[in-house]
Amino acid sequence: MKRRSLFLISAMVFGFAFLYVPIISLIVYSFNKSKLVTVWAGFSTQWYGALLQNDQILQAAWISLRIATLNATVAMALGTIAGFVLARFKRFRGRTLFTGLVTAPLVMPEVITGLSLLLLFVALESIIGWPSGRGFATITIAHITFSLAYVAVIVQSRLADMDESIEEAALDLGARPLKIFFMITLPIIAPALVAGWLLAFTLSLDDLVIASFVSGPGSSTLPMVIFSKVRLGVSPEINALATILVALVAVGTIIAGVAMLRSQKVRERDVQMAAADN
Amino acid sequence: MASSTTFSTFEPWKDPAEKPYVCIDRVTKKFGDFVAVNDISLDIYRKELFCLLGASGCGKSTLLRMLAGFEEASSGRILIDGMDMAEIPPYERPVNMMFQSYALFPHMNVSQNVSFGLKQEKLTGQVIKTRVEEMLELVKLTQFAKRKPHQLSGGQRQRVALARSLIKRPKLLLLDEPLAALDKKLREHTQFELMNIQEQLGVTFIVVTHDQQEAMTLATRIGVMEEGYIAQVGTPTEIYEFPGSRFVADFIGSVNSFEGRITVDEPDHVIIRMLDQDVDIFVDHGVSASPNARVWAAIRPEKIHISRTDPGQARNVIRGKVKEIAYMGDFSIYLVELAGGRTVRVTQPNLRRGDPERITWDEQVFLHWLPSSIVVLTE
Numbered sequence: 123m124k125r126r127s128l129f130l131i132s133a134m135v136f137g138f139a140f141l142y143v144p145i146i147s148l149i150v151y152s153f154n155k156s157k158l159v160t161v162w163a164g165f166s167t168q169w170y171g172a173l174l175q176n177d178q179i180l181q182a183a184w185i186s187l188r189i190a191t192l193n194a195t196v197a198m199a200l201g202t203i204a205g206f207v208l209a210r211f212k213r214f215r216g217r218t219l220f221t222g223l224v225t226a227p228l229v230m231p232e233v234i235t236g237l238s239l240l241l242l243f244v245a246l247e248s249i250i251g252w253p254s255g256r257g258f259a260t261i262t263i264a265h266i267t268f269s270l271a272y273v274a275v276i277v278q279s280r281l282a283d284m285d286e287s288i289e290e291a292a293l294d295l296g297a298r299p300l301k302i303f304f305m306i307t308l309p310i311i312a313p314a315l316v317a318g319w320l321l322a323f324t325l326s327l328d329d330l331v332i333a334s335f336v337s338g339p340g341s342s343t344l345p346m347v348i349f350s351k352v353r354l355g356v357s358p359e360i361n362a363l364a365t366i367l368v369a370l371v372a373v374g375t376i377i378a379g380v381a382m383l384r385s386q387k388v389r390e391r392d393v394q395m396a397a398a399d400n
Numbered sequence: 401m402a403s404s405t406t407f408s409t410f411e412p413w414k415d416p417a418e419k420p421y422v423c424i425d426r427v428t429k430k431f432g433d434f435v436a437v438n439d440i441s442l443d444i445y446r447k448e449l450f451c452l453l454g455a456s457g458c459g460k461s462t463l464l465r466m467l468a469g470f471e472e473a474s475s476g477r478i479l480i481d482g483m484d485m486a487e488i489p490p491y492e493r494p495v496n497m498m499f500q501s502y503a504l505f506p507h508m509n510v511s512q513n514v515s516f517g518l519k520q521e522k523l524t525g526q527v528i529k530t531r532v533e534e535m536l537e538l539v540k541l542t543q544f545a546k547r548k549p550h551q552l553s554g555g556q557r558q559r560v561a562l563a564r565s566l567i568k569r570p571k572l573l574l575l576d577e578p579l580a581a582l583d584k585k586l587r588e589h590t591q592f593e594l595m596n597i598q599e600q601l602g603v604t605f606i607v608v609t610h611d612q613q614e615a616m617t618l619a620t621r622i623g624v625m626e627e628g629y630i631a632q633v634g635t636p637t638e639i640y641e642f643p644g645s646r647f648v649a650d651f652i653g654s655v656n657s658f659e660g661r662i663t664v665d666e667p668d669h670v671i672i673r674m675l676d677q678d679v680d681i682f683v684d685h686g687v688s689a690s691p692n693a694r695v696w697a698a699i700r701p702e703k704i705h706i707s708r709t710d711p712g713q714a715r716n717v718i719r720g721k722v723k724e725i726a727y728m729g730d731f732s733i734y735l736v737e738l739a740g741g742r743t744v745r746v747t748q749p750n751l752r753r754g755d756p757e758r759i760t761w762d763e764q765v766f767l768h769w770l771p772s773s774i775v776v777l778t779e
């Protein structure tokens with residue numbers, strides 16, 4: 123008994139250490155005075171200052187954020203439509219094919235997706251002259267094609283949970299299908315849309331492989347810049363950048379968590395209130 | 401004569417001049433190979449409260465959904481007020497439906513839920529407001545107007561669903577198991593409310609239920625369904641007292657049925673010889689059965705008398721031994737074992753408290769009944 127719990131505790135310690143020691147050391151070394159990553163020479167925030175001077179990184183961050191935002195928004199819209207079709211149109215010709223096409227990017231190796239998109243863009247350029255060269259637009263389109271699949275799956279599963287007779291009731295009360303979609307269905311699945319948007323946003327912000335295939339000169343995304351810099355050696359500047367990213371993600375997660383907890387509490391209180399009146 | 405109808409003599413289906421409001425004409429619905437609704441024809445009249453009754457999976461909801469326009473009939477026609485509904489989408493039918501699951505809009509509060517139907521019509525805000533207030537008054541939900549559905553109890557939600565389906569003043573209201581989720585008291589209360597609403601607003605109701613008690617209380621007529629087709633249509637009394645088949649007799653209330661053979665077949669009476677008992681059953685009305693056909697003499701438990709002494713009649717009497725007694729409060733159920741080993745169910749009202757004369761376990765008793773109490777059923 124004693125030995126087993128000892129085993130469990132050490133397994134847990136190792137597990138967490140494996141996950142978090144690299145991140146913590148990264149954060150700690152971002153405040154290192156020394157330019158050598160492995161030698162501690164006292165506390166300093168100079169690398170954060172240097173980051174603000176580094177045009178290459180700032181530009182890449184700005185591109186990444188714009189791509190991520192645009193991608194998340196478009197993917198949410200298109201993915202919602204795809205998810206709706208998957209969930210609500212039970213039988214139509216080619217449904218299986220459509221399902222396969224929508225969800226394939228989930229399992230497709232990124233290298234393949236990236237390569238095939240690159241070939242597509244090149245072919246398009248030679249045939250219709252668009253897109254001329256590769257850059258912001260091609261990266262965004264590439265990101266949309268694969269994040270759309272994630273949104274579609276999230277929306278589809280949310281719709282599958284939703285009682286279909288709610289939509290039938292609206293139909294019965296005289297509302298037309300398009301109006302029902304916007305007035306009934308969308309508000310009900312809104313949390314899934316938010317989740318889909320956030321997921322698409324992070325997927326885009328994270329992506330290195332696909333972006334590398336379809337980007338062009340002057341349109342390097344943040345992961346691409348980080349990756350190319352790290353290949354020349356880890357610099358404290360990159361540590362500082364990574365720390366900022368970790369902080370952003372942590373803050374976002376905490377805000378989402380608190381919001382969810384609060385809405386759950388409100389809900390519980392409402393339910394108790396309803397029970398008390400009877 | 402039909403113009404001076406009061407509630408007790410409301411029988412438009414007997415009046416040949418009356419036009420049915422809903423006409424279901426040989427409607428069949430198939431899901432793939434499976435026939436969910438099988439060649440049903442049904443006429444329902446204005447201001448009726450028609451109950452569809454049947455076991456689970458017999459096609460009640462499917463029939464209702466075809467009336468509302470959510471399913472398309474595989475063949476046959478549905479006419480509402482003389483108009484063929486085939487090409488008419490749900491949002492243009494003069495029909496509203498209350499869903500078994502209530503299907504309230506979770507993101508809207510009670511008054512938004514109720515007003516949703518009116519907002520689809522071209523009405524001014526003031527009209528909508530007054531009508532919503534009236535409707536909330538009717539279902540006694542005024543103080544809950546600002547609550548969301550998840551803040552309501554089951555019974556309150558059910559009333560919201562009812563109000564929402566009533567507010568458009570539909571000519572035809574379809575209720576799919578409207579009271580299934582309520583406790584017994586609230587259910588009875590709501591049944592009476594439903595009947596009130598119907599009298600106030602003059603709506604035609606079609607109510608699906610599998611609770612036969614509810615159907616008996618509510619309905620002007622009942623349609624009993626069995627595996628996709630209509631087994632019998634009639635008033636609650638007709639269905640109960642004159643079931644047309646063994647299925648209906650069994651489904652509505654409980655019944656004792658004795659298999660036998662007709663030995664005497666006269667226009668004004670028949671005599672049936674019981675198969676497994678040395679007993680003749682005398683029936684005081686004629687029967688349309690081919691001679692020597694297998695028939696069942698069905699009799700309701702409350703129409704059998706039970707006594708210690710021989711009633712002194714040659715027919716319509718069986719001897720047996722009391723096997724089991726169940727005290728139900730207002731009445732008791734006796735299970736009486738006959739010679740062959742089969743049991744007969746008899747109910748007797750408990751007229752006196754602590755009756756010392758009461759028949760008890762293992763007593764030898766005589767069971768007897770009136771010649772008019774028997775219903776003769778063929779296969």
Ligand SMILES: Nc1ncnc2c1ncn2[C@@H]1O[C@H](COP(=O)(O)OP(=O)(O)OP(=O)(O)O)[C@@H](O)[C@H]1O
Nearest residue numbers: 431434436454455456457458459460461462463610
């Ligand atoms: N969309 C569908 N596809 C295939 N079969 C269906 C579909 N809808 C209903 N059925 C079948 O049709 C039959 C009748 O269903 P229906 O919902 O009308 O039953 P019901 O009488 O309302 O039963 P319950 O009392 O349980 O609600 C069932 O056997 C059901 O499995």
Ligand SMILES: [Mg+2]
Nearest residue numbers: 460461462576
């Ligand atoms: Mg049903």
